[in-house]
Amino acid sequence: MTDPILEVRDLEISFFSGKKRTPRTDGVRFSLYPGEILCLVGESGCGKSVTALSILGLLGDAGRITGGEILFDGQDLVRLPEKELDRVRGNEISMIFQDIMYSMNPVFRIGDQLTEGMRKHLHMARPEAEQRAVELLRKTGIREPEKAMRAYPHQLSGGMRQRAMIAMAVACRPRILIADEPTTALDATIQLQIMALLRRLRDEENTAVLLITHDIGVVAEMADRVVVMYAGQCVEDGTAESVLTAPRHPYTRALMRAVPTLNMDRSERLYSIPGQVPEDYHALSGCRFRDRCPNGQRCAGKPVWLDLGGGHRAYCAPDLADGRDQDG
Ligand SMILES: Nc1ncnc2c1ncn2[C@@H]1O[C@H](COP(=O)(O)OP(=O)(O)O)[C@@H](O)[C@H]1O
Ligand SMILES: [Mg+2]
Structure with a gap:
């Protein structure tokens, strides 16, 4: 296998307000390979955008990378002088922002x-x-x-x-294109066209695409590999096929239940994950999803990375009998 073009290792991002530091991601890690579409998926507020912005050094005055590495071609972007980062930005790595007007003058x-x-x-x-x-x-x-x-x-x-x-x-001709929810504000037809465009770009130029979305339907449509984020952490990753057909983390399973299907009765209400991402997630010990977890186990212990084979991993408690939801 070829080397990854981008490797994010144990990334910790914090925001500062006076002396107060609030970590917003920790232990985020994933690799991106040339010519692949990697989807970063999770609900709103999980830390997807700050992860993307940190790659390009665009966290703003209050935000800082407080731990970890971002290796681009083996070179750590976190420690790169601003002038050199400027050469990488918009040239070798470019980004389509969630907020369109943000990147246009x-x-x-x-x-x-x-x-x-x-x-x-x-x-x-x-x-x-x-x-x-x-x-x-x-x-x-x-x-x-x-x-x-x-x-x-x-x-x-x-x-x-x-x-x-x-x-x-x-x-x-960037080698990496980061697209942060590029179609959220657009209607369905244009969404499809934009997605087709991103795929063609990957096919024709071998561009590596990091596609950020809260929509598991987009993941199913687009991804070669998937990284699932919850409350500032990666909780599952693997090939799209493996993660989508055999999700292990209860959060990934819940995300998948929240997707409308074609054969769904129209009167059926779409499942949505009860509750929301807690704002103060950095202060939680143990599993950050436990209060919303359909397993009902309220796991207090620290999750561990479970190796599910074929590069598929999940960050969960090992002792949950194969991780099956109690109610599903
Ligand atoms: N500029 C900022 N200053 C302080 N906190 C921020 C800033 N940007 C994002 N955050 C916080 O970081 C967390 C992750 O946000 P974000 O990356 O935008 O989530 P997502 O893109 O997954 O919806 C949220 O709690 C959000 O409030
Ligand atoms: Mg976002």
Whole structure:
């Protein structure tokens, strides 16, 4: 097997307010391989976005990586000087943000924003960059790319803006594309098109894609491998096939029960996991999911990594009889 292009090891991210430190992730670990789509899945507030932002050093003033390593091609991004990180950012690793407007400058035309990165990172002359920009916009499904080039972000619809942002994110042929809930705000048809676009990118350019979602349906559609996060920790990972057909962690099982299925009676209410992710999860000892766990065991002991074979692992109590939910 080839080496991973990105290895996140025991990542701990904390936010600071005065002297108070609040850890928001700990022990997050996963590997991303060239040409694969790895899905990071978990409910809102589990730490998916902060994990993604930390890879690019974008945690802001209050956030800091307080432990662990992020190896890109074997080089630790956590310890990389800002100037070198800037070269990696947007060039070798790029990101599609959850909040579209976040990554676009409202006062510059789409065309200028698209060509700027190519001129800077790929050293292209303006005409060459402009030609590639038009091609990229067309590839994302924008019908009149020349017109879109002249538009300001606010002049485009949400779907068009998202396509333009994808074009921007891939313009410099990144080796890793991080997409943080890239379709949450879009309607179903556009969602499908954007997902198809991400897959084509992986196929054609061998780009490694880290796709973040709260939607296990997206995981089933897209993922080669899956990392499940709960309350700032990884709780299960493995190939999509293995995790989706034989989930071991009660949290993964609960997420899967919360997916609507085609043969579901319309009057049936969709299962949702009772309760929510606790805000102060860093202060919990033992299993962080225990108060919501359908097993009803309220495991007080520290979970352990269970090796389920074929690279499939779950962070759970070993003594739960094969982890079956009591009520399901
Ligand atoms: N800038 C920030 N300052 C303080 N806390 C933050 C900040 N950003 C995120 N958090 C906290 O980190 C936790 C994880 O958030 P996030 O990564 O956005 O979750 P997800 O993307 O899985 O929904 C949440 O408790 C959130 O409130
Ligand atoms: Mg998020």
